[in-house]
Amino acid sequence: MEPISPALQGTNENDTPASGATRPSVTLAATDSPSSEPAVDTRPVEQILVEQGLLTSKQVDKALRIQSRLEEQKPLAALVVELGWVSRNAIECALKSHRRQLPIEEILLEKGAVTGDELEHAREHARKNPGHTVVQSLIEMNFVAEREYLSACCERYDLPFVEADANLVDRRLLKKASVQYLTRHRILPLTTDDAGQITVLVDDPEQPDLVVEMSRLFGGPVTLALSTRAGIEEALAALAGSRPESGAVPHGSIQYHKIQEDLDTEKTTSIVDHIFLKAIRQGASDIHLEPMASKMRVRFRIDGSLVHVTDYPSAYAGPIISRMKVLAQADVAQHRIHQDGRIYVRDGSEEIDCRASFYVTVFGENCVIRVLRKDQALVGLESLGLPPPVLRTFIDDVVEPTTGIVLVCGPTGSGKTTTLYSTVDRLNDNSRKIITCEDPVEYVIQGITQCSVQNRPGINFVDSLKAIVRQDPDIILIGEVRDAASAEMAIQSALTGHKVLSTFHTEDSVGALVRLLDMGIEAFLLASTITAIMSQRLVRRQCKECKVPYTPTPREVRALSLARAELEGVKLTRGKGCERCLHTGYRGRTGLYELLVLTDDIRDGIIQRLPSHELRTMAAKAPSFVHLQEDGVLKTIQGETTFAEVLDNTPRVQDVRPVRELMEMYG
Ligand SMILES: [Zn+2]
Incomplete structure (x- = not known):
């Protein structure tokens, strides 16, 4: 018996075409799956009534004779009731238990809803149209009305019929x-x-x-x-x-799912809302729902690290994933293909767009939800976590000069875009024209001219930069220097008297110079246009709620090239883990910075193409230059982050300055 009009399939773009032959069997309460039965009982109704002791064989013969003489066809069961041989109730009981094993079309035939000829036609139709069932054919050919079909289904599966209201x-x-x-x-x-x-x-x-x-x-x-x-x-x-x-709160053409705070932990909806609420309030960038052998694990990515939040019993996994699929408008009935969708949630007045992805695993479907916050607030330069002497140098010697190239370096996710925008925002006033060329535009800033070159046919980076110069800008922001062509454009713009801000994907500041030289950029051009290179990393902040005294491990001291004696009298702390920080000991992030302002010595060194270790030695002598690692050590001593975070996120430095010297520098 095949499904008729599968309401759970064929209505979503994620659907695979339903194939009648491979579909799983019907699963209904208190009934066996028809396809699991070895053979369908197609015996005539009279035989069943005889078997059940309601009629004798003689009565059957007589009834059949009468039936054959009737002008209007009448089901045998109805006839014997009219003849008064059996009560309607007794027949219904007998047929009911019998019908639970019959396909719907047989029930329809038995009830007289369709004739034998009609059924034969429908069978023929179904044979000629693969994927069509006999019942579908009966309905399509108008041999049976919907209510008759439903009434047969009610008998077959022993279900009530309810008028919808x-x-x-x-x-x-x-x-x-x-x-x-x-x-x-x-x-x-x-x-x-x-x-x-x-x-x-x-x-x-x-x-x-x-x-x-x-x-x-x-x-x-x-x-x-x-x-x-x-x-x-x-x-x-x-x-x-x-x-x-x-x-669901209407918002333009998008339905935002409003998160309910009055939580009832028994209900799936509440659990799902609770997961969203917690993720948003904790500032998670991703929600991971992972069914496992005996439970479903919930983890959040917070500040770049995965944090285990909770587990749910396996029984909850299905409902929770299903609910996510409903919200993402994915196909709930489909568990065998990877799917994705968007979920729009609203927390108070904040609207958050989420991207959901469902991935089929051996234990069920994994769901990962990326939380995309719209209101990425610009951070002021003062709040980036630049050490005070570095901040002063950055503003006076890097931001204020009207020409030259400023590069912000670091790996993906090191916060360089944030620094770039904070810098632009500081420069953004009516006296300057600022134009950007980005891929994509990550923050929208009032008062500056922004252009996205992402996915735009006919607009590429280099052409956009050529056009920008004709727009008479004072400051040009290039999303990223990604190749020799964009590096050359940046240099050309700087040479013609513009200030150029951009990011560059390298490990550290000296590394950026070396890579630009490797790209084939003329050393004298670099030396004469680059003002400064800022290298940076993001590290997690110690949770302020659960700080406890901490003694660093010998490994940490060794790896950071510190002397034990240097740390004497220094009170180190770390978060021991609490509710607020989800037991990680960390909450929020701060930046580590290494600012290289090019001195005349370094410019000469570039022109002479000195090896990178010599450039590094020169850089370390530049005023207010602090290595990423040194900034990390100082920020750990100040209780901002931990040695573990510094070791995980910064390149090693051989000759670190004594802690006391650095502390004096920081003032
Ligand atoms: Zn804590």
Whole structure:
């Protein structure tokens, strides 16, 4: 027996074409899957009645004779009831237990809803149209009406038939799925009984895994009831019109899912909202939901590191993933293909766009949600965590000069874009024209002219830079120096009297000079245009709520080239872990900075193409130059971060200056 009009399939762009032959069998409460039965019982009804002792063989012969003489065809069962040989009730009971093993079309035939000829036609039609079932054919050929089909289904699966009505619906159930979703799949949840059993109205019970899916969606055991398609659609339309507590807040063309704070930990919806709320409040960039053998693990990526947040019993995994799929408008019924979608959530007044990805694993579907916050606030230069002497030098000798190239370096995720924008924001006033060429635009800043070259046919980096110069700018921001061509454009712009700000993907400041030389840029051009190179990293901050005294390990002291004696009298701390920091000991991030302002010595060194270690030695002598690692050691002593974070995130330095000397520098 094949499904008829699978409401859970074929309505979503993520669907794979449903193949009748490979679909799983129907799973319904209290009934066996028809396809698991070795053979279908196609015995005539009279034989069943004889077997059940309701009729004798003689009575059957007589009834058949009478039936053959009737002008209008009448089912044998109806005839024997009219003849008064058996009660209607007794026949119904007998047929009911029998019909639970029959395919729907046989029941329709037995009930007289279709004739033998019609059934034969439908079978022929189904044979000629692969993917069509006999019942589908019967309906399509108008041999059977929807209500007759539903009534046969009610008998076959022992389900109630309910007239759909919006007033019957327990609105709390609507929080678990949007009306749009329900409408798409023609599902009307009705009530939850005292035992927690949820009744759901559908117009087609013969969909694979229907009960399992509904149970996951609504977070409890589900029993089905049947209703007409039109009835369900009308009720849902009525609900869509009056839905104050729906949870979906209209916003332009996007439906934002409003996070409810009144949490009921028993309900899947609440659990999902709770996960979102926690992730947003903790500033997580990603939510990882990972079903495992005996549980589902929930982890957040916070400040660049994965943090284990909680586990849920395996029983929750299905409902939670299903709920995420509903929110992401992914196909709930599909568990065998990787899917993705977008989830729009609203926390108070903040709207957050999330990207959800579902990945099929051996233990079920993994779900990863990237949380994309819109209101990435610009950080002032003073708040970036630049050490005071470095900040002074940066503003006076790097930001203020009206020409020259400023490069911010570091690996991906080191915060260089933030530094670049903070710098631009400081320069942004009515007296200067600032134009950007970015890929993509990451922050929108009032008062500057921004251009994105991302995914724009006909606009490339170098052409944009040529056009920018004709726009008479004072300051040009180039998203990233990525090749010799963009480096040359930056140099040309600087040579013509512009100030150029950009990022460059290298480990440290001297490394940037070396790489530019390796790209084939003329040494004298670099020496005469580059003002400064800032190298940076992001490290996690100690949680302020759970600081405890800390003694560094011998390994840490050795790796940082520190002397034990230097740390005497220095009170180190670290977070021991608390609720606020999700037991990581860290909360938020700060930057480590290494600012190289080119001195005449270094410029000469570049022109002479001195080896990088000599350039490094020169750099270390530049005023207020601090290595990334040194900045990290000082920030650890100040209780900002930890030696572990510094070791994880900065390149090693051989000749570090004594801690006391650095502290004097910092003032
Ligand atoms: Zn803490």
